[in-house]
Amino acid sequence: MAGPDRRTCDGRQLRWLFTAGLAWLEQNQALVDSLNVFPVPDGDTGKNMVLTLRSANEHVKSGTTRQAGEVGARVAHGALMGARGNSGVILSQLLAGFAGSICGIQHFDAQQMNHAWRAAVDRAYRAVTEPVEGTILTVARETGVALAQSVQVEGEEDLVVLLETMVAAAQVSLLHTPELLPVLRKAGVVDSGGQGLVCILEGMLRMAQGQPVLATEASTSRDEQGWQHALEPEDEEGYGYDVQFLMHGESMDVKTIHDGIDALGWSTLVVGDERLIKVHVHVHDPGQPISYAIDHCGWLNDVVVENMQEQYLQYLEQRMDGDEDEEVTEAGDVGVIAVAAGAGLAHLFREELGAAQVIAGGQSMNPSARDFVDAMERLPQKAFVLLPNNSNILLAAQQAADLADGRDVRVVPSRSIPQGIEAMLHRPMNMQELESGVAAMEAALGEVVSASLTTATRDAGIDGLAVSAGQYIGLVDGCLCVASDALEDALVELVQKALHNDGELVTLYYGEQVDSQRAEALASSLEESLEDVEVELVRGDQPLYPFLVSVE
Amino acid sequence: MGSQGIRIVTDVSSELTKETLDELKITLIPGYINEGDESVLFDGHNLDRVRFYSELKDKDPLPTTAAPAPGIVQEILDKLSEEAEHLVLITLPRNLSAYQESFRLGSEHLPEDRVTLIDSGTVGSSQDTQVLAAAETAQAGDSLEDVLAAITRARSNTVSAAALSTMENLRRSGRVNMAQAGLATLLQIKPILEVVDGEVVTHARVRTFRKARLELLRMLKDEGPFERLVVEHANNEGDANWLAEQAADLVTGTTHIGLISPILGTHLGQGALGYTGLKTGWRD
Numbered sequence: 001m002a003g004p005d006r007r008t009c010d011g012r013q014l015r016w017l018f019t020a021g022l023a024w025l026e027q028n029q030a031l032v033d034s035l036n037v038f039p040v041p042d043g044d045t046g047k048n049m050v051l052t053l054r055s056a057n058e059h060v061k062s063g064t065t066r067q068a069g070e071v072g073a074r075v076a077h078g079a080l081m082g083a084r085g086n087s088g089v090i091l092s093q094l095l096a097g098f099a100g101s102i103c104g105i106q107h108f109d110a111q112q113m114n115h116a117w118r119a120a121v122d123r124a125y126r127a128v129t130e131p132v133e134g135t136i137l138t139v140a141r142e143t144g145v146a147l148a149q150s151v152q153v154e155g156e157e158d159l160v161v162l163l164e165t166m167v168a169a170a171q172v173s174l175l176h177t178p179e180l181l182p183v184l185r186k187a188g189v190v191d192s193g194g195q196g197l198v199c200i201l202e203g204m205l206r207m208a209q210g211q212p213v214l215a216t217e218a219s220t221s222r223d224e225q226g227w228q229h230a231l232e233p234e235d236e237e238g239y240g241y242d243v244q245f246l247m248h249g250e251s252m253d254v255k256t257i258h259d260g261i262d263a264l265g266w267s268t269l270v271v272g273d274e275r276l277i278k279v280h281v282h283v284h285d286p287g288q289p290i291s292y293a294i295d296h297c298g299w300l301n302d303v304v305v306e307n308m309q310e311q312y313l314q315y316l317e318q319r320m321d322g323d324e325d326e327e328v329t330e331a332g333d334v335g336v337i338a339v340a341a342g343a344g345l346a347h348l349f350r351e352e353l354g355a356a357q358v359i360a361g362g363q364s365m366n367p368s369a370r371d372f373v374d375a376m377e378r379l380p381q382k383a384f385v386l387l388p389n390n391s392n393i394l395l396a397a398q399q400a401a402d403l404a405d406g407r408d409v410r411v412v413p414s415r416s417i418p419q420g421i422e423a424m425l426h427r428p429m430n431m432q433e434l435e436s437g438v439a440a441m442e443a444a445l446g447e448v449v450s451a452s453l454t455t456a457t458r459d460a461g462i463d464g465l466a467v468s469a470g471q472y473i474g475l476v477d478g479c480l481c482v483a484s485d486a487l488e489d490a491l492v493e494l495v496q497k498a499l500h501n502d503g504e505l506v507t508l509y510y511g512e513q514v515d516s517q518r519a520e521a522l523a524s525s526l527e528e529s530l531e532d533v534e535v536e537l538v539r540g541d542q543p544l545y546p547f548l549v550s551v552e
Numbered sequence: 553m554g555s556q557g558i559r560i561v562t563d564v565s566s567e568l569t570k571e572t573l574d575e576l577k578i579t580l581i582p583g584y585i586n587e588g589d590e591s592v593l594f595d596g597h598n599l600d601r602v603r604f605y606s607e608l609k610d611k612d613p614l615p616t617t618a619a620p621a622p623g624i625v626q627e628i629l630d631k632l633s634e635e636a637e638h639l640v641l642i643t644l645p646r647n648l649s650a651y652q653e654s655f656r657l658g659s660e661h662l663p664e665d666r667v668t669l670i671d672s673g674t675v676g677s678s679q680d681t682q683v684l685a686a687a688e689t690a691q692a693g694d695s696l697e698d699v700l701a702a703i704t705r706a707r708s709n710t711v712s713a714a715a716l717s718t719m720e721n722l723r724r725s726g727r728v729n730m731a732q733a734g735l736a737t738l739l740q741i742k743p744i745l746e747v748v749d750g751e752v753v754t755h756a757r758v759r760t761f762r763k764a765r766l767e768l769l770r771m772l773k774d775e776g777p778f779e780r781l782v783v784e785h786a787n788n789e790g791d792a793n794w795l796a797e798q799a800a801d802l803v804t805g806t807t808h809i810g811l812i813s814p815i816l817g818t819h820l821g822q823g824a825l826g827y828t829g830l831k832t833g834w835r836d
Contacts, residue, residue: 055621080621085618092621093657128653352738447763
């Protein structure tokens with residue numbers, strides 16, 4: 001950028017930089033969009049920031065002025081007119097603050113750029129009613145801190161070097177956004193608006209350094225590979241170590257020490273005076289800067305070494321596990337303890353429907369009252385609803401309720417898994433009041449017809465039906481009504497028996513003996529055979545029962 | 553303050569008709585609907601709502617929405633403030649959209665005593681009851697205090713809810729924490745949602761839309777009678793007509809059936825059905 005000495009930037013150069021920032025953001029729009037707090041594919045932060053900048057670009061691309069102040073003003077006006085989304089609006093405020101500061105200036109230098117950036121950050125913070133840290137605001141502010149240090153303390157005048165410093169500071173700040181904003185940490189992402197700002201600055205730096213900013217193979221693949229790739233360290237040796245310490249001495253030379261430290265690593269900040277210097281540097285060998293410092297001062301203290309590569313790997317792991325780490329929703333102060341067998345059903349009750357605890361059990365493995373009491377003792381809640389989900393477990397649950405000293409416990413007498421699921425769905429979202437919640441859950445039990453399909457363990461004649469060992473048998477609300485040698489026939493007949501007049505939704509929970517392809521084939525042929533009835537298939541993994549069925 | 557001079561401004565989540573807007577001199581500020589590379593500045597009327605919803609279910613990615621740029625708000629308010637002494641801006645809650653910020657940034661150049669910005673705490677036709685109450689009071693020549701009091705009364709006497717036929721749009725909108733809302737499940741659920749003080753709250757989770765419809769009716773019966781009932785839908789006219797018919801006895805004034813603004817509908821999904829009721833006697 002800038003004049004031959006790279007110490008000033010005029011309007012034409014500012015326009016180029018701005019265009020490069022936009023182009024690089026466009027290249028990386030998909031990446032910014034993907035950084036959504038919730039694991040959804042339709043984030044729009046990148047798009048909103050691109051649209052905001054495009055509007056700004058419309059206002060400068062035709063101009064011929066070489067006055068930096070005027071280019072800034074046009075960019076700011078265009079952004080203000082085209083801003084959309086929270087990040088777009090904040091971006092427009094950053095641009096407005098910057099432009100206001102360089103108003104009337106032909107070409108700006110390092111000092112003026114530093115002032116303008118500070119004005120930009122001030123304006124953006126003022127624009128937001130309740131500024132939140134860990135967002136684009138933080139990235140802009142911390143970038144400004146690094147810029148100010150470099151300009152004011154180190155006396156740096158080269159604008160390209162300053163831009164490098166800003167990009168490095170912005171990248172570090174971005175990586176720290178999850179520490180400041182719990183919602184990001186939980187989702188395992190960095191802030192999307194902050195990422196957008198980093199992209200804009202990177203684009204500007206690329207332009208200043210003569211690197212391409214338009215689509216290249218490398219940048220396209222970065223888009224496709226998404227966030228993992230974007231976060232990969234550029235250095236083959238990884239992110240290295242973050243080293244910080246204080247140097248104490250007499251007549252130390254800040255500039256010499258800065259250059260000495262900087263030669264050992266990157267993202268260098270060396271500030272202070274002849275008696276006290278603060279050093280911050282990223283290196284692969286943390287011993288080097290410490291040894292260097294010891295040789296150049298009296299003594300060191302506040303030495304902090306952090307392994308950034310490890311932090312990066314932990315972050316990656318956390319992000320990969322993001323979906324599984326999601327906190328279980330807990331309904332107010334009332335904990336639900338449900339009985340279910342099979343990983344699929346346990347997941348459904350606990351992770352999806354918000355049970356505090358799932359006790360493994362069912363028809364062939366009835367948990368005891370003790371099991372319920374143990375579960376309650378392990379949980380922090382003082383009030384509980386027990387869902388036995390099987391008629392053979394009702395009594396144990398009731399007994400547990402009687403045994404639970406000092407706790408408020410109710411049993412919702414669910415006799416089947418489908419009834420238990422229905423009760424969970426009708427539980428009030430914020431269930432702090434036990435009685436009304438239990439009433440709603442109990443009322444829900446009658447909303448479904450429950451059926452189940454298993455195999456006969458012996459020959460028998462029950463409910464007027466002759467059954468031979470090994471045959472598939474089906475029960476509707478506890479009554480045996482189907483016997484067949486073929487699984488598919490048994491399932492179809494069972495569902496037909498369970499369907500009442502206004503039944504419109506059949507849910508099949510398939511057990512551990514049925515693989516998912518078989519289950520899908522059975523579900524779709526069942527749906528074809530039934531008119532105006534929807535069939536839904538859910539993985540249950542329950543033992544012994546190829547299918548549990550609910551009809552409503 | 554001179555009463556003639558109060559004008560009401562709102563956003564395009566509104567479902568008010570052009571006639572009503574003109575009659576009560578209500579100004580809509582447009583907002584963006586983004587689709588692919590296109591960004592449409594939606595003014596409340598320049599999109600065929602029926603077509604929007606019939607195409608919505610096949611769209612991937614879904615259209616997204618964005619608040620208007622502060623500059624756009626500023627331009628509109630500048631014009632309005634030439635004719636009016638005071639502007640009352642009523643728009644979407646801060647938690648759900650950037651409209652509040654845009655309206656604030658677009659109005660902060662006006663003197664404080666000439667503009668009042670209100671966070672409606674709700675959306676769409678439920679917000680409309682506040683807009684209507686404000687506009688009617690302003691047109692009757694009452695003071696700013698009276699206008700603001702009317703808004704508060706309308707707000708506390710308005711009930712609304714919507715049942716979704718799919719959770720896909722809500723999930724992909726990224727505006728609701730599905731786990732907190734109790735909706736992070738693979739089970740087919742037709743959630744019934746309310747917006748309470750700017751937060752989306754799950755009122756109920758039922759498994760079929762027929763049950764959802766019945767639950768909406770039950771809620772209406774609990775809350776009625778209504779001076780004004782709006783039944784709104786995203787291409788689900790059959791269920792909307794059914795609900796309006798079933799609730800006819802609960803209405804002492806007027807019933808309107810209409811299509812939900814695409815600004816909201818893209819997040820709710822095709823097939824959604826909802827209502828807004830302004831309780832009879834709300835003025836007292």
